[in-house]
Amino acid sequence: MNGLIVNKFMLLILTAFFCLSLIVIYLPILVMIVFSFNSGKYQTLPFREPTFEWYVSLIADNSFINSFFTSLMMASLASIFATILGFLAAYAFSKAKVPAHALLFGIVVCPLVIPMILIGIGMRLQIVSIGIEPALWLVLLGQTLYVLPLAVINLKNRIDKIPKSMEEAAISLGSTRIKSIILILAPICAPSIFATLLLTFTFSFDEFVIAYFLTNFEVTLPIRIWTSLVTGFEPKINAVGTAVFIFSLTLGLIAQFILLFKQTDLDKNKA
Template sequence: MRKGRGLRTYTIFYLIFLYAPIVLLPLFAFNDSKIIAFPLKGFTTDWFVALWHKTELHQAVLKSLIIAVTTAVFATALGVFAARAGTKYRFRGKGPVLGFIMLPLVLPDIIVAVSLLVVLLRIGMGLGMTAAILGHVVICLPFAIAILNSAFSSLDQSLEEAAYDLGETPFSAFRLVILPLVMPGIISSLLITFTISLDEYIIASFLVGTEETLPVYLFNQMTKNSREIPVVLALGTVLVLFSILLLGIAEYFRRRGIARTGGKDTGGFL
């Protein structure tokens, strides 16, 4: 097992590399110095207090939340149709259609952003939060479908047939039998797409126009206002804690969903 031990050490170092930035984040967010460097100066909560007094930040958060909630609902709803079609039916052209919907997974975000920008300006729709939502749904759909696919494919077909035999219509069978079984998948899809949208910068920066979302605000702070670095780090700490919380909830529901349909945990969201 000597080889295994070497690999374990390597993997642990890799994890340290992965977590290094996130561990340093709170360290400097509570550090009493405007310069981000070692040695640490002392403990302060000033940078967090400063967050309370930034009204543009609060508006940006509100806009991002509205965009993220709307995106999550639409991406998950559309994802349910695609995942249901993909797991239940066999039809000609299924591969290409589903493949195309999944394309944004490997398409650079900037391509999605500029191409939508061109079309929306051309049809005279103008930019704003609606435009950003349209773009976010495009890039969130593949993630929603991937999560929902695993929820739908672990469904036992005979449960649905039993519902038909007992006189349920396709709609009531879906509502009474399938929906409760895939609900954990739906919740975890909502949370994941919400998280992606909340964090998305490139598409938002092209499509929101003058409406500043949270990532757009953050980016502007990072590039223009170098004195505010500790405040940005304090905000980052809050955001990281928030997304870890959301992820924990999403993972909990994903596992519960697998347990509920009697499947085996294969791990991971992707």
């Protein structure tokens, strides 16, 4: 089939363009990783002596470590909340008759098509208006809202493909609705649920604006990185960047793998 629409010359150009794009995309990240092992205060080439100095000073820096654990906690809780709420909502949108379906679905997925800074600023103005002090629990709820559309869309795609008859069979054999969801639907969706957890975790882990607007003194990792970048250069920021890159990349790739390859598995079964 491929030969029909792409001739040899086109193939060559497209391949070259693809490779060039990969170089452009990965060049800065590779540079950052290289610099994270480079000794010397100023981050300029040529490469001097390799060193672990920046990683050692990173581990010794409590402000980074603490902010990492704060982010870890926030992202874990937000991804769990969003996946649970998202699963329930996706189930309702997929299998139940929801009144004003389009409107309610629109409201739930709307945060996805709004610049994040507007969501953050809206919440900040709201809590100031009603006199709540900025705090971490607000960040948690805000980030849950932010990643909820991802969870709903992902899980709805999966639940849509499961025939209602499975559940109905269980119920006519004496199971309850709740039991059939927990014992039948959830296990079938397990890979998607796992992927959704990872996906929402990575998004929430990297989220900056909401956390920045809804806290005063507690610091998440993106805030700590941001402060370091705008207030002056710390050489260990390359090490931080490399660590964050590898951490997020691993989680994101696993999620993406499950979503993309599970998709093709399903198609195969259908054929």
